Amino acid sequence: MTLIDGKAIAQEVRNEIRDEVAEWVAAGNEAPGLATVLVGDDPASAVYVGGKQKACAEVGMRGFDHRLAADTSEAEVRALLHQLNADPAVSGILLQLPPPPHIDGPKLTEEIAPGKDVDGLTPISTGLLHKNLPGLRPCTPLGCMELLKRHDVDLSGAEAVVVGRSDLVGKPISALLLQANATVTTAHSRTKDLAEVCRRADVLVAAVGVAHLIKGDWVKEGAVVIDVGMNRLDGKLTGDVEFEAAAERARLITPVPGGVGPMTIAMLLRNTLQAAKAAAAV
Ligand SMILES: NC(=O)C1=CN([C@@H]2O[C@H](COP(=O)(O)OP(=O)(O)OC[C@H]3O[C@@H](n4cnc5c(N)ncnc54)[C@H](OP(=O)(O)O)[C@@H]3O)[C@@H](O)[C@H]2O)C=CC1
Numbered sequence: 520m521t522l523i524d525g526k527a528i529a530q531e532v533r534n535e536i537r538d539e540v541a542e543w544v545a546a547g548n549e550a551p552g553l554a555t556v557l558v559g560d561d562p563a564s565a566v567y568v569g570g571k572q573k574a575c576a577e578v579g580m581r582g583f584d585h586r587l588a589a590d591t592s593e594a595e596v597r598a599l600l601h602q603l604n605a606d607p608a609v610s611g612i613l614l615q616l617p618p619p620p621h622i623d624g625p626k627l628t629e630e631i632a633p634g635k636d637v638d639g640l641t642p643i644s645t646g647l648l649h650k651n652l653p654g655l656r657p658c659t660p661l662g663c664m665e666l667l668k669r670h671d672v673d674l675s676g677a678e679a680v681v682v683g684r685s686d687l688v689g690k691p692i693s694a695l696l697l698q699a700n701a702t703v704t705t706a707h708s709r710t711k712d713l714a715e716v717c718r719r720a721d722v723l724v725a726a727v728g729v730a731h732l733i734k735g736d737w738v739k740e741g742a743v744v745i746d747v748g749m750n751r752l753d754g755k756l757t758g759d760v761e762f763e764a765a766a767e768r769a770r771l772i773t774p775v776p777g778g779v780g781p782m783t784i785a786m787l788l789r790n791t792l793q794a795a796k797a798a799a800a801v
């Protein structure tokens with residue numbers, strides 16, 4: 520079994536992006552800028568946003584860190600998003616999900632200009648993804664694909680099973696795997712006999728949010744296991760896969776933490792650079 524070191528691969532990607540940003544700026548362009556919008560004071564979200572801003576600075580991008588009080592109205596957030604859409608210093612905009620309950624996160628996301636949609640979550644980006652047209656793809660799915668790519672996992676004709684069908688993770692991962700010519704099954708809470716479905720997988724992706732839902736003996740011998748889950752269990756961060764038992768059967772497996780998580784931020788930076796370059800090209 521080989522551990523997929525997401526932390527190390529994310530660092531490689533970040534170094535590549537830092538060089539590319541330096542080259543872009545040396546050619547006379549403005550540094551790409553990432554605006555993050557955080558509504559409320561959820562501590563986990565604050566940590567994520569902080570991490571994203573720090574990563575931005577490290578690769579030479581500008582960061583615009585907008586933090587709004589938990590009782591901010593939907594109209595105020597919408598107005599901020601419009602202001603950021605119009606600001607040429609802002610290449611990419613990220614609305615951290617989930618916002619407080621009185622705000623409809625997915626609906627507000629629609630206000631982000633498609634060219635600045637570095638989370639790849641607007642309906643336009645989703646349409647481009649599913650038609651395999653150029654556009655900004657969701658970061659976590661991109662991060663999973665990058666891990667597979669850097670480990671030379673052959674997806675063509677492979678049986679891929681994705682557990683989870685959210686707009687943020689499960690659905691776009693399934694779409695990217697399909698484009699890479701895998702035979703994709705998307706499982707969810709109504710799936711009958713999830714164990715049997717998982718046992719078919721050459722590539723098993725868990726994106727559920729239930730600690731250790733995926734048992735070790737659901738993993739096919741020699742399979743590649745990507746664990747997207749981020750769960751707090753007894754104060755510790757853990758994935759959706761029963762890691763120890765799964766690692767005995769898997770050929771490649773991601774740990775939590777240190778797997779997919781760091782890749783999400785690396786891909787956000789890549790998307791921000793892509794958005795900046797696309798904006799300059801028009
Ligand atoms: N590493 C990273 O960078 C990121 C990690 N995450 C983590 O990934 C996980 C998933 O996130 P997200 O997609 O946003 O979560 P959602 O809650 O939006 O979606 C969860 C999905 O899992 C399915 N599901 C729930 N329970 C079961 C079950 N018992 N059996 C089978 N399927 C089930 C749901 O099915 P149904 O549709 O039928 O309800 C749904 O499709 C979370 O732990 C989250 O924290 C998320 C984003 C980034």
Ligand SMILES: Nc1nc(=O)c2c([nH]1)NC[C@@H]1CN(c3ccc(C(=O)N[C@@H](CCC(=O)O)C(=O)O)cc3)C=[N+]21
Pocket residue numbers: 566567570613614615616617638658659749756775776777778779780781782783784
């Ligand atoms: N609009 C939006 N876009 C997102 O991309 C988004 C979001 N909302 N809401 C929440 C989820 C979650 N998410 C993570 C990012 C990085 C790590 C990460 O770096 N994790 C580290 C460790 C973190 C720790 O130790 O707490 C790791 O897995 O090694 C985790 C989770 C992005 N999300």
